[in-house]
Amino acid sequence: MATETEIRGIGHSVKRLEDGRFIRGGGNYVEDIKLPRMLYMELLRSPFAHARIRSIDASRAQELPGVVAVVTGEALAAHNLAWMPTLSGDTQAVLATDKVRFQGQEVAAVVAESPYVAKDALELIDVDYEPLPAVTSPQQALEPDAPVIRDEKEGQSDNRIYHWEAGDREATDKAFEEADRVIALDTFYPRCHPAPLECCGCVADVNPATGKATIYMTSQAPHAHRTLFAIVSGLPEHKIRIVSPDIGGGFGNKVPIYPGYVVATAASLLIGRPVKWIEDRTGNLISTGFARDYHMRGELALKGDRMIGLRTKLLSDNGAFFADAQPSKFKAGLFHIVTGSYDIPTAFVEADGAYTNKAPGGVAYRCSFRVTEASYLIERLVQTAAYEIGVDPVEFRRTNFIKKEQFPYTSATGWVYDSGDYEAALDLVLEKLGYEDLKREQAEAREQGKLIGIGIASFTEVVGAGHGKEFDIAGLRMFDSAELRIHPTGKAVLKLGVKSQGQGHETTFAQIIAEELGIQPEDIEVQEGDTDHTPYGLGTYASRSTPVAGAAAAMVSRKILAKARTIAAHLLETSEDDLEWSRGRFSVKGAPDRGKTIQEVAFAAYTDLPEGMEAGLEGVHYYDPPNMTFPFGTYAVVVEVDRGTGEWKVRRLVAVDDCGVRINPMIVEGQIMGGLTEGFGIAAMELITFDEEGNCIGANFTDYLLPTSWETPAFELGETVTPSPHHPLGAKGVGESATVGSPAAFVNAVVDALAHVGVRNFEMPVTSDKVWKALSEVGLAE
Amino acid sequence: MYPGRFEYHAPSTIDEAISILERYGDEAKILAGGQSLIPLMKLRFASPRALVDINRIQGLDTLYEDNGFLTIGALVRHADCERSELLRGRYGVLGDAAPQISDPIVRNRGTVAGSLAHADPQGDWGSALLATGAQVQAQGPDGTRTIRTEELFEGPFTTTLEPTEIITLVQVPDPGPQAGGTYLKLERKIGDFATVGVAAHISFDNGKIGRAGIALTGVGPRNLRANAAEEALADAELNDESIAEAARLAADAAEPRDDVRGSAEYKRNVVRVFTERALRRIAEGKE
Amino acid sequence: MAQMTETQEGVYTYPVTVTVNGAAHAADVETRLLLVHFLRETLGLTGTHVGCDTSGCGACTVLLDGVPVKSCAMLAVQADGHEITTVEGLASAEGLHPIQEGFHEEHGLQCGFCTPGMMLTASALLAENSDPSEQEIRWALSGNICRCTGYQNIVKAVQYAAAKMAGEGR
Secondary structure: OOOOOOOOOOOOOOOOOOHHHHHOOOOOEHHHOOOOOOEEEEEEEOOOOOEEEEEEEOHHHHHOOOEEEEEEHHHHHOOOOOEEEOOOOOEEEOOOOOEEOOOOOEEEEEEEOOHHHHHHHHOOOEEEEEEOOOOOOHHHHOOOOOOOOOOOOOOOOOOEEEEEEEEOHHHHHHHHHHOOEEEEEEEEEEEEOOOOOOOOEEEEEEOOOOOOEEEEEOOOOHHHHHHHHHHHHOOOHHHEEEEOOEOOOOOOOOOOOOHHHHHHHHHHHHHOOOEEEEOOHHHHHHHOOEEEEEEEEEEEEEEOOEEEEEEEEEEEEOOOOOOOOOOOOOOOOOHHHOOOOEOOOOEEEEEEEEOOOOOOEEOOOOOOOOHHHHHHHHHHHHHHHHHHHOOOHHHHHHHHEOOHHHOOEEOOOOOEEOOOOHHHHHHHHHHHHOHHHHHHHHHHHHHOOOEEEEEEEEEEOOEOOOOOOOOEEOOEEOOEEEEEEEOOOOOEEEEEOOOOOOOOHHHHHHHHHHHHHOOOHHHEEEEOOEOOOOOOOOOOOOOOHHHHHHHHHHHHHHHHHHHHHHHHHHHHOOOHHHEEEEOOEEEEOOEEEEEEEHHHHHHHHHHOOOOOOOOOOEEEEEEOOOOOEOOEEEEEEEEEEOOOOOOEEEEEEEEEEEOEOOOOHHHHHHHHHHHHHHHHHHHHOOOOEEOOOOOEEOOOOOOOOOOOOOOOOOOEEEEOOOOOOOOOOOEOOOOOHHHHHHHHHHHHHHHHHHHHHOOOOOOOOOOHHHHHHHHHHOOOOO | OOOOOOEEEOOOOHHHHHHHHHHHOOOEEEEOOOOOHHHHHHOOOOOOOEEEEOOOOOOOOOEEEEOOEEEEEOOOEHHHHHHOHHHOHHHHHHHHHHHHOOOHHHHOOOEHHHHHHHOOOOOHHHHHHHHOOOEEEEEEOOEEEEEEHHHHEEEOOEEOOOOOOEEEEEEEEOOOOOEEEEEEEEOOOOOOOOOEEEEEEEEEEOOEEEEEEEEEEOOOOOOEEOHHHHHHHOOOOOOHHHHHHHHHHHHHHOOOOOEOOEOHHHHHHHHHHHHHHHHHHHHHHHO | OOOOEEEEOOEEEEEEEEEEOOEEEEEEEEOOOEHHHHHHHHOOOOOOOOOOOOOOOOOOEEEEOOEEEEHHHOEHHHHOOOEEEOHHHOOEOOEOOHHHHHHHHOOOOOOOOOHHHHHHHHHHHHHHOOOOOHHHHHHHOOOOOOOOOOOHHHHHHHHHHHHHHHHOOO
């Protein structure tokens, strides 16, 4: 039987197989899970940014009808659970014992028959705080007389966390001495938050009869979380099952282990009933993994219009505990990709981290491990330099691009870029934009007092962590896995070590199998998230699923194809060398009518095998990527500025991405549009900030502003395809590209609207009052 | 996320509602749209002992012109105003304010009267109704009294209503056959409160301005009338000079503060720009 | 007229009858029970989601007598005598609602968390305006936040549904 229908593998925009349950309201999110005799937990949070805890009196709370237990740090300390390790080698308080170190920090937990009663009980817990002066910036933290936040840490006498360097300081300094121009930019990437629409939470079910802990959890990395849970709690790893069901958005917010998960599990263990903890939005914004908060200085050394050196100095505000979710060897994440798309011969990065009285975190929100910060800095620096030396920002980029012929390209900080063609992406954007006409329009508009800005960003980023020798999370090497079984009737189940939070894995990964084995995507079930039933993997974040687990899926398919070939040869009574394979079917060379479909081979794997061969048609592959992948692109934003109010509106947004081979173009475009929207939000309105007392402003959606369908611009997307030479499918990651590359494009656009009168910078979020201030300073306000 | 406990009543008549309010003194709150009250109760910033839900009372959702007034019933929702043909043209300040309040879903429940009773200094209706010289009918145990909008607002979230009084009607005086108005709102995104809002409402008399109403949102402890600007416009032509002067005076009348939405200087300037733009739009509409 | 009862000291309940997706449900609910919790917990209809605590995200949107409302900013007692439609009630015996089809065909969802509220608001828009422009769609949906899609495909999903409904003479 010939396969006449086209196999919808790579390159097909297959409509998502997972949609069915979501459009019917049948998604199974953690907050939907109900277990018999389940209890509800709410957390009491500190109102102070920094305070000593003199005493906690929970007696009135315990007496409230419906309250089953009140848990404090003291109770946890008795079980060695008051503190837990972070993903960055530090420790973090589960429930505060001696001090609270940020506003919103977890102080106690109430477990009750209903969440309403649990919330009532919170009001009955009396905590006697002795407020202490708050440290609200890393600069203040590093002053000699600053209060020591982590005074409980042995050997910690100040607020320093780390110092980290990359590149060559001497060679770079030398280049700066030889430069004829040095362009500097001091800029701050503000604290923002992934704010997925679903908050974090869990249902912890420690079964007293079996001793098994099943924890339904909003987790982007269930296997890593299980291992860490085992280490922290002392529960044996085989007695812990983490189930990450449907997740309502992650964006890095669901990578860390939060105190709520630990307390809920401990409570379930102590009480012997399931405990559900779902944080509220305030808890999410005030205490969970924020992003960025990165002070950056960049210096670009120029000779004429050529970049000859780059220096960057960074100061990270990490909050009260160093809990960055990033590969352990990189204290500043992958920031040293900062030379970006440019052929800069020498570069030096130095980064310092400091504790402050704020929530812990920093690496999140589609950042590719600090690549958002790096990409922002270089693209803003490049734009500034172009104005300063009087060259068109587009041409300045083009002149300094790494050229197509130079790949694979080793950067000044040691990255080996796999492939790229930056000019092709740039040219496509310019064509779609009508760049020359637009510049003319801009010049004419200026004559009439109308302000139009054109902002460009040409980013290269780095994803797909990563090769085991360099990349580990808390020691766990960053391979990933795929386990594939073909059933007798030719359908299949694919189990993965990664975990989608909306990225469409059930379709994309099925398409990989379809491509490799010729089985249609709807005949393949993809399973993720349950540690009892999936192979070990490090999870989904930092755009790693396609580069790593996608490769694993291809490799396991090829293992299976090899066995299938042997079976087919046996069935067709010929040698393997005489067989041809054309997606889904083996046929005999020269006799194409004689053949066996993959479905027939699958059946034979259970019914008619060659002598001595094991039954079944399945395999597992753990993929250790040889290198990272380097997606890239150019984004162009066109804005109009209102001279009376300082508001800016996006007139056009053209985005050309190159993520190598696109498995499902529709899903890839969806990821890009989502990322562009987050980039827009960050550039325009998203901000968590603090007053001098450390009070958090931005802990609800009234203060932390998210763009709606009305503000969000329409997108014009394009693509170029430069495959990754080392990836089995030629694919690169793409989930974060747009959040990485677009903020600079937005800011560059607003700056460009006023560059002709000498404006060079706006700090994000670029709110209308900031723009108006600049307008009035240059006499252009209406 | 979870309100505290409260007693709940859903009376079928105003008189019933008032007698329930009397029982609780100042410990009861009226529930109309609930789009401000319930979120406050969920965060436990408000914990009334009882809620008096007036949504069951018939006849409060009428929106009509009669007897020299545009009458807006207590249960008229923002969305009703957004859709009403009555609120265009001569009552354009109201028709332009309505769609800019909060977001479309909130507008389906929130009420005009409820907004006034809530007296948020960043509330949009307050300015639109001040500009039109509107008044409310407040019914209490001793009967009904008329309260002009400027006498209604006392300070942030404080009105001159007694705890036992309910606003039953908002009445907007007929501005005459030739009138126009608009509302301009600067907000950081849909659903945010106003950084600055300007309501302008002009009645024309033989081609000149008869009465001008200009009121400001978000630049003071309550919605403010720009009295000097209004006086400068009264009896004047609506032209470039009078518009520029009114805009300048309106900016002077503002009492903005520095905050996350911008500096006081910025907001004051937006008042000027918006007043100009609003008056120009009215002038264009007149032609 | 229904009356509140004090079941224990300080605990107040109220009898309600709410029609949800065509089925009447009678219950005594605590006066403070939010409508979203009544739907999710009391009735077990978990398709309506909670995304924030300031009624600013729209994930909890349901239809009250055909009109989109935020079920987290309403009390269950306020729904007494009314008809609620949740996402579970969008499809009919004939199949999916065109808006559900549209979201699938146009990739209008990724994580799915905002999708129920988004579709219900869209269905109400289409009931009122059978051929909305892009601007009208974006305006109508501006109370429903999405973090994943960037809204563009959601607009297309609504346009798909509008075209389908026009074709079917709805």
